[in-house]
Amino acid sequence: MFSLDKILRENVKNLKPYSSARNEYTGKEAVFLDANENPYDSSYNRYPDPLQVEVKKRISEIKKIEPDKIFLGNGSDETIDLLIRAFCEPRIDNIVSVEPSYGMYKVLADINNVKFNTVLLAGDFQLNADDILKATDNNTKLIFLCSPNNPTAVCFRTQDIVTILNNFDGIVAVDEAYIDFSSKGSLLSILDNYRNLVILQTFSKAWGLAGIRLGMGYADSEIINVLNSIKYPYNISSLTLETAVKQLSDSKSKKIWINRILKSRDKLARKLNDLPFVIKVYPSDANFLLVKVDSAKKIYDYLVDKKIIVRDRSNIILCEGCLRITVGTEDENTILLDALKEYEKILLK
Numbered sequence: 001m002f003s004l005d006k007i008l009r010e011n012v013k014n015l016k017p018y019s020s021a022r023n024e025y026t027g028k029e030a031v032f033l034d035a036n037e038n039p040y041d042s043s044y045n046r047y048p049d050p051l052q053v054e055v056k057k058r059i060s061e062i063k064k065i066e067p068d069k070i071f072l073g074n075g076s077d078e079t080i081d082l083l084i085r086a087f088c089e090p091r092i093d094n095i096v097s098v099e100p101s102y103g104m105y106k107v108l109a110d111i112n113n114v115k116f117n118t119v120l121l122a123g124d125f126q127l128n129a130d131d132i133l134k135a136t137d138n139n140t141k142l143i144f145l146c147s148p149n150n151p152t153a154v155c156f157r158t159q160d161i162v163t164i165l166n167n168f169d170g171i172v173a174v175d176e177a178y179i180d181f182s183s184k185g186s187l188l189s190i191l192d193n194y195r196n197l198v199i200l201q202t203f204s205k206a207w208g209l210a211g212i213r214l215g216m217g218y219a220d221s222e223i224i225n226v227l228n229s230i231k232y233p234y235n236i237s238s239l240t241l242e243t244a245v246k247q248l249s250d251s252k253s254k255k256i257w258i259n260r261i262l263k264s265r266d267k268l269a270r271k272l273n274d275l276p277f278v279i280k281v282y283p284s285d286a287n288f289l290l291v292k293v294d295s296a297k298k299i300y301d302y303l304v305d306k307k308i309i310v311r312d313r314s315n316i317i318l319c320e321g322c323l324r325i326t327v328g329t330e331d332e333n334t335i336l337l338d339a340l341k342e343y344e345k346i347l348l349k
């Protein structure tokens with residue numbers, strides 16, 4: 001049985017969180033003499049809302065999730081870090097994830113001095129729920145699953161994630177950074193059934209706002225309260241909040257972008273497949289393609305020379321010989337394909 005009390009670090013359990021006067025008084029109209037701000041209006045002389053009520057209200061309406069089940073972080077990366085800091089005792093507890101996957105889980109585990117254990121995915125990039133559960137022990141507090149996974153671009157089977165949720169007493173964090181590009185549904189639809197489920201989404205991909213650094217964490221309000229108690233008081237800037245509110249009111253752009261990217265992804269995959277040095281273009285549920293090629297490093301260097309930057313993933317287990325290519329605009333994809341056709345000619349010389 002999942003018990004938040006059982007897995008929370010002792011120091012976090014006993015923490016008296018920082019509380020600003022803005023936590024205590026949430027009205028907008030007042031004479032604010034509490035936070036030692038400059039009183040003269042520069043548009044940004046006031047601290048931002050520590051609990052980001054307005055943005056959460058908009059997200060709550062769009063996602064049909066209660067605002068108290070939403071956490072906002074400085075990108076998903078902050079939420080990943082806070083989950084580790086809330087639940088994992090350095091040098092004692094551990095995290096389980098899969099390999100290959102998003103590199104920041106291990107980096108943040110290492111920074112927090114928390115052991116990070118991985119289970120290798122199968123050849124089709126799917127996970128085996130029993131293997132993941134077997135890799136856990138009494139000190140495993142967190143399981144990170146990235147779906148659609150980066151860099152493999154595919155979603156895990158919902159049934160496998162549900163098996164893990166049902167048989168693990170710690171927290172299962174499902175990172176859905178790329179879910180808007182997938183034909184498979186978000187696990188948000190089952191959020192209410194699992195007190196140990198955390199879902200991470202971000203404004204960095206389909207929303208087109210990587211520059212503002214804003215990530216959403218969805219979970220039971222008990223977990224959200226913990227994250228709010230340990231975050232920096234003003235972790236999301238006023239500039240970010242304003243931009244998010246604006247974009248959240250514009251549902252059209254996101255839909256248009258996603259449709260375009262999906263069309264371009266399929267076209268790019270077909271054209272890449274036609275190139276003789278492309279061994280395989282893997283199926284994608286994301287806005288990038290994993291492409292197995294002859295001499296990945298050589299092609300990568302050739303593209304860099306042409307100022308076309310893709311990601312060399314050839315040193316990563318199960319991705320040997322692979323490049324990860326983000327789907328760009330039609331123009332950018334054409335520049336890439338033209339360069340690769342030129343590379344083909346050089347090869348034939």
Ligand SMILES: Cc1ncc(COP(=O)(O)O)c(C=O)c1O
Pocket residue numbers: 074075076077078102146149150175177178201202203204210213214215
């Ligand atoms: C799987 C995954 N999660 C999270 C992130 C980072 O998200 P954010 O920009 O919200 O920190 C990335 C960025 O590439 C990612 O691939």
